[in-house]
Amino acid sequence: MPIQSALNYPYPLDIGQNSMISRLMTAKTIILLAALAGFLSVAIGAFAAHGLKQVFTHQQLLWVDTAVKYQMFHGGVLLILGFALKQWPNWKQIQWAALSFLVGILLFSGSLYIMAATQIRALGMITPIGGLAMLAGWLCLALGAFKQPE
Numbered sequence: 001m002p003i004q005s006a007l008n009y010p011y012p013l014d015i016g017q018n019s020m021i022s023r024l025m026t027a028k029t030i031i032l033l034a035a036l037a038g039f040l041s042v043a044i045g046a047f048a049a050h051g052l053k054q055v056f057t058h059q060q061l062l063w064v065d066t067a068v069k070y071q072m073f074h075g076g077v078l079l080i081l082g083f084a085l086k087q088w089p090n091w092k093q094i095q096w097a098a099l100s101f102l103v104g105i106l107l108f109s110g111s112l113y114i115m116a117a118t119q120i121r122a123l124g125m126i127t128p129i130g131g132l133a134m135l136a137g138w139l140c141l142a143l144g145a146f147k148q149p150e
Helices: 003-007 020-024 027-051 058-087 093-118 121-125 127-147
Strands: none
Touching: 020 093, 027 058, 027 093, 058 093, 058 127, 093 121, 093 127, 121 127
16 A cells, blocks of 8 residues: 555544544634633632632642642643634634643543542652643644644
């Protein structure tokens, strides 16, 4: 099989119009996920600051604080991406970036939340994987912007 054919070979995560990513990561879905991420980051942050201040150690509260910040920042970016996808529906890197940010939130913030709640420090090995997913989202946006015509 020639290299060009191999590069164009369709696979389940292909970003074409009928791909799984295109069907799942719609503008509406991305905006709903952004709203959920924002809601949960405010709720978890408030609960930790007020309800867990006497229960959690300083280190546990720092883990929650870091998780909340990254979740809120990337939730805000998801909101922007959802509206951007409405404006530019053929800009497929937006969907990849949104998916990367979502995976990043789940792995990065999720592992920190669970680590704070359980004090199982081994969960900290998952956190950098979530950070890499977030970085991949930023790279998807940069690549997409680079490929767009002026």
